[in-house]
Amino acid sequence: MAVAPDERSVVLARTRALKMARSVHAYVRGNTAQFYEWLEASSIAASIPEGPTLWICGDCHLGNLGPVADAEHRVDIQIRDLDQTVLANPAYDLIRLGLSLETAARSSDLPGVTTAKMIEAMIDGYRRALTPTLKDDPREPNVVRSVRRKAIGRRWRHLAKDRLEDVTPNIPHNKRFWKLSHAEADAIATLFAQDPIRVRCRELAGVEGDGSVRVVDAAYWRKGCSSLGNLRFAVLVGISSGKAKDERLALVDIKEAVTSVVAPSSKAAMPADPAERVLMGAKALSPNLGHRMIAAQLMGKPVFLRELAPQDLKIEVEQFSRKEAIVAASYLAFVVGQAHARQLGDRERLAWRETLTSQDGNLEAPSWLFRAIVAMAGAHEIGYLEHCRRFALNR
Template identity: 60%
Template sequence: MLVPIAPSDRQGRLEATRLLKMASSTHAYVRGNTVKFYEWLAASPSAALLPQGPSVWICGDCHLGNLGPIANADGQVAVQIRDLDQCVIGNPAHDLIRLGLSLATAARGSDLPGVTTARMIEEMVDGYERALSDEADAAPEPEVVRAVRRRALGRGWKELAAERLDDVAPTIPLGKKFWALTTRERDALGRLFENEAVRDQILALAHRDPQDKVRLLDAAYWMKGCSSLGTARYAAIVAVGGSKRVPDSIALVDLKEAVPAAAPAARDAAMPADHAARVVAGARALAPHLGERMLATRLLGKPMVLRELLPQDLKLEVDQFTKREATRAARYLAYVVGAAHARQMDKGERAAWLKILRNHRGAGIEAPSWLWKSVVELIASHEAGYLEHCRRYALAQAG
């Protein structure tokens, strides 16, 4: 029998869960420790060698799990960046390094040889540069990505509810992932879904009738993610149109607290001061399918990002690469990131950034030394950090 989690016990349980997740593998440690990445960036001598790209919105946490199929308001699906918590206006080279580190640790987790990792970094650079070139076609979609995108296209409410809620009924089952709300939280969520801007955002999806009513059916505190564990997060089910008992449709809404980004912003960056507004602005620049579905709001004094979850939104799970899939995925995913950066640049900026990148490369398609050295240093740093994390975690459990 599951013991209900009291609101006063949330932070301790969230932190324990985060530490456990990060101890599961080096790749999980990398995904859950954005701060360590930027600590390295600030301290490493190699960081001074990084090329300075044009100041554009960057993901700031560009690892494999933050890329995947995303549906827009009309249900069209594309592979884009799917998590923008860390987004800032900054140096696009930071996203390349973060993606390279994630690919390299995923390859190590799949027991692939170092030669394959080297090829992945080379293919990644080629895919990214292809996105900046006006003449280049899109990088070919690897089977590991195509399979997830195909699965996304055939999904509906039943698949979404079964995956997210473990139940297809329009209720949120309290238990391991979903915890009871305080009276204050429930009242605040009730008021939020009566807000005109929130109602309009939900009705903008799937060609819903703009005159429909939006009614809150159920809500809970949501224990989700890894690096974000410890920030406020809620799941809400709302009825759209019809009556409360027989609505025209059901929507599952994610409300996530927006916190300061660890990623360094460009010195002259003009970004919203409100962190939720920053996340939404970055999403609209980097991942239009997702950005158009997001709204910056506030709940109990905290900046929150609200978005309806769609059945087509899926995460890429590529922890078990083959050699061929690894290099193809590296090329394609870097192309996706490059396209997100490139759409913010004019033709001259793209050409100038492409020239800088190519000037830092050797003969053939050899990866630039700044990227390779950065990834190698980061793997060593994160491997040591991961082992130390596991040691501390084991000692804490023994105590």
């Protein structure tokens, strides 16, 4: 499929609007900037506890958690999208995850009391991750267990079939993959000809010596929601040690790094380059992913590269049962808590754990978190309906 670069913005804007109109849950996923604007303007903003400054996901919704393979193909459930990562208050990740779970529960026609139970479960799971001596992890929900099992059994052929439609070494041009302009093709070829990129590609592929790295095929990738309209390319790379018939194929995702919509802590000292910021945040929050990424420049813009592993999957929820929603809330908050906790010493972990519920005595679900999620759920419900109305009229 051929879409000229100057026509992409119109097509991608329409695609983004359509994806966000599918459900309020999809609207939350694609509405990160507005989320933080509404949160800052809300009456609840002043009551959000100030946690330690650390790397947060920034866009911590359900679809951004899932199985992630490390360089040795071992699989862990970690944060899988770090575009918005900044040094900031970890409470933001809890609110955004809670909102995502709430909209998923409402889309599953679960009663409102489930939201309160999920928030209790979230705090339980998150506090477990902050407890240095606690050994019993929350129970893994069925939706996570099934996707983990699927991830462990996946190989290159599965990735090729999902992404490329076949195992043949080319990227098909279709609704997802668009033909490159000559300038884009030349820029990508030049990028992979750079020594630092070639060396890092060989390291990640486990190829020693002076093996070759070549671009087999590449395409513009229409993918995601909030990132639509920025540079996004899929590149099929061949990596060889130089011996005959030993070339290894890798599918590399190149994504433009943009300024985060999350306001960083006033004490934060982060890299000025957005790609370096994403790389640093990824290494802190999701080591499996962070150590497979490369920061670079492409066509005058900061980008980050990551090899797509067959085991990297997202958690997709069609329908939550009440019990499953509560178990998932505990477990996923535990995963986020682990990402935060690995950046803190034991004393800092315990202090932050105490701060989370200190305002509410013995309440299991802190009122600040409940009220923040309810306020954001209301704002997004209104925003979603307005979005659907505008989208329908524009069509």
